Amino acid sequence: MAQTQTELRTLLRSIDHKGYPAYKSLAGVWKFDRYTLVIDHVQGDPFASPSSLHVEIPHTLARFPAAYYEKDCARTALQDYLVRQMAKQFEQYNFKAKGSGKSGLLSISRCGQAVLERSACQITKGGLTVRFHVGFPAFGRTINAGELDKILFDFLPRCVENSLFYARLDAGKVQAVVELAEDQEAVRHILKEEKLVAFVANGSILPRKSGVSDLPMADSVPFTSPASMERTFRLPHRGEISGMAIPEGITLIVGGGYHGKSTLLEAIQMGIYNHIAGDGREFVITDDTALKLRAEDGRSIRNVDISLFINDLPNKKDTAKFTTEDASGSTSQAAGVVEGMEAGTRLFLIDEDTSATNFMVRDEFMQQVIIRDKEPITPFLERAGDLYEKGGISTILVAGSSGAFFYIADHILMMDCYRPVDITDRVKALCREHTAPRVQAPGFAIPEFDRVLPAFRQAPKGRGRENRGGQRDNRHEHMKTKSYGLESFSLDREEVNVRYLEQLLDTEQVNGLAHLLRFGLEQVLDGRKTVRQTVQEIWKVWEKEGWKSFSGSYIPCGLAKPRIQELYACLNRFRG
Numbered sequence: 001m002a003q004t005q006t007e008l009r010t011l012l013r014s015i016d017h018k019g020y021p022a023y024k025s026l027a028g029v030w031k032f033d034r035y036t037l038v039i040d041h042v043q044g045d046p047f048a049s050p051s052s053l054h055v056e057i058p059h060t061l062a063r064f065p066a067a068y069y070e071k072d073c074a075r076t077a078l079q080d081y082l083v084r085q086m087a088k089q090f091e092q093y094n095f096k097a098k099g100s101g102k103s104g105l106l107s108i109s110r111c112g113q114a115v116l117e118r119s120a121c122q123i124t125k126g127g128l129t130v131r132f133h134v135g136f137p138a139f140g141r142t143i144n145a146g147e148l149d150k151i152l153f154d155f156l157p158r159c160v161e162n163s164l165f166y167a168r169l170d171a172g173k174v175q176a177v178v179e180l181a182e183d184q185e186a187v188r189h190i191l192k193e194e195k196l197v198a199f200v201a202n203g204s205i206l207p208r209k210s211g212v213s214d215l216p217m218a219d220s221v222p223f224t225s226p227a228s229m230e231r232t233f234r235l236p237h238r239g240e241i242s243g244m245a246i247p248e249g250i251t252l253i254v255g256g257g258y259h260g261k262s263t264l265l266e267a268i269q270m271g272i273y274n275h276i277a278g279d280g281r282e283f284v285i286t287d288d289t290a291l292k293l294r295a296e297d298g299r300s301i302r303n304v305d306i307s308l309f310i311n312d313l314p315n316k317k318d319t320a321k322f323t324t325e326d327a328s329g330s331t332s333q334a335a336g337v338v339e340g341m342e343a344g345t346r347l348f349l350i351d352e353d354t355s356a357t358n359f360m361v362r363d364e365f366m367q368q369v370i371i372r373d374k375e376p377i378t379p380f381l382e383r384a385g386d387l388y389e390k391g392g393i394s395t396i397l398v399a400g401s402s403g404a405f406f407y408i409a410d411h412i413l414m415m416d417c418y419r420p421v422d423i424t425d426r427v428k429a430l431c432r433e434h435t436a437p438r439v440q441a442p443g444f445a446i447p448e449f450d451r452v453l454p455a456f457r458q459a460p461k462g463r464g465r466e467n468r469g470g471q472r473d474n475r476h477e478h479m480k481t482k483s484y485g486l487e488s489f490s491l492d493r494e495e496v497n498v499r500y501l502e503q504l505l506d507t508e509q510v511n512g513l514a515h516l517l518r519f520g521l522e523q524v525l526d527g528r529k530t531v532r533q534t535v536q537e538i539w540k541v542w543e544k545e546g547w548k549s550f551s552g553s554y555i556p557c558g559l560a561k562p563r564i565q566e567l568y569a570c571l572n573r574f575r576g
Helices: 005-014 020-026 072-093 145-164 171-193 261-272 329-342 364-369 384-389 403-407 424-431 507-524 531-549 564-573
Strands: 028-031 036-041 051-058 121-123 127-134 196-201 208-210 213-216 230-235 239-247 250-255 284-286 291-293 301-304 322-324 347-351 394-398 411-416 419-422 481-484 488-491 494-497
Touching: 005 020, 005 028, 005 145, 051 145, 072 121, 072 127, 072 145, 072 171, 127 145, 171 196, 171 230, 171 284, 196 230, 196 261, 196 394, 250 261, 250 384, 261 284, 261 347, 261 394, 261 411, 291 329, 301 329, 301 564, 322 329, 329 564, 384 394, 403 424, 411 424, 481 507, 488 507, 494 507, 494 564, 507 531, 507 564, 531 564
Parallel strands: 250 394, 250 411, 291 347, 347 394
Antiparallel strands: 028 036, 036 051, 051 127, 121 127, 196 239, 196 284, 208 213, 230 239, 301 322, 411 419, 481 488, 488 494
16 A cells, blocks of 8 residues: 655654664655655665666656557657656766765666667556666665655656656657657558568668767768669658668678678668667668577577588488587577577578678589588578578678679679669679579478477575475575676576677666576476477567566566567577
């Protein structure tokens, strides 16, 4: 039952100068004039992770137009905008309350250039919920109630009022956020209708400020589509927009070094996300199932059918159920293709620079020296055509070392000083003057995707609890999760490496993956379900209940929704 803000203030004053654990008595629901404050979790001391709080505001008070959150794309964009507004407010008051350790900290998710669905803000039928962290002040480990009083009764109400109520915001900016999201969603719908895999609007700014900054590079060359690939679409709010539309099939990107090949591919691979206004890539839109492939030496592979690419190994190892704890570049990339197919991708994105050369192509001279019967690898060059024709999976490939890819490409773009030039007709004419390499191998078949992973058995922790009958209950406790930026996360002592999942762009997505995978291991993986059934069941729970089923006693700030493709990837890389 909710208590009043007056009761909170009275309780706060009663614990002043007591030991820090007395702060625990503040956990609960407190009714303020225009919102409800919930203190979900109180930190153990001023040097520990800060306390978790959230505010709830009904729609009758927040008063955002219902049209702004009825569609998923608009709702996600509005949530993202509100988190950014709250973050700006917190910057004014962060550490203004004094004390030891994290005393006075006010923080919420730090949003980047992309729009992600985050636990920090959720808009439901009932209203808004915004989650954040507060460092409860103390001197040493003695409570300083006066400083927390400033936060809860002065700083926080100002932040909430100035960022979460429609009447206090710039209505034009809020409308622009929603309309941009709806226009971006319209482009995604057009891609599916028109059998396109990506769109890059004219005027887009693709280069980034630096390798450690995702901001647009100043004074960079705006993107201009080749006339032959330019399309114009009409969007619901923006009106007409023109740019390069990449059709389904195989598209090759070539050009000299430092002319923008990888920059274009990187923009396309991040086109799976919507971007905020001013990013430069607002209308770089890609099929949202697109998967960036690369070699991953040393990764684990379990029961994956890589026989499309690798067969007849000298050690007689079964490649229809290939397992290894230390994959080579070629076997890891072969597994990546098959796992991507299993995850439902419709577009592979490949940069030759980060690929295993022997997996991608074998030139004619090498084929003469090493006869096919002695080479267990069928290169991607010889499978790409069938992947599209028979599997419906397109490829966008950056290449610079082998002309063999010209023979399989439907469209060929040459990057010249960051400007794409369509050279398809000219290159195809040259191809007719040369002997074509082998570009198709026999025996193409879509794998069955019926592999079953063994049930996950977690050892009970501690002594358990006594139930009502006085008996010891040894049910498993939740595995502890910890993330290490965009490098990896751990479940108890088992680390999952996500370093090479290049389409992850936020550490909160890694946190989210850790929670989803933990739920899958503990609640779904039973030794009978296939990988697909396991992932789909996890995803179904998320879509129905959100973070509630994955987060324990309360939903923390600091989680962002990943894609289902990355969930597949993490399950495939879990060694436990």
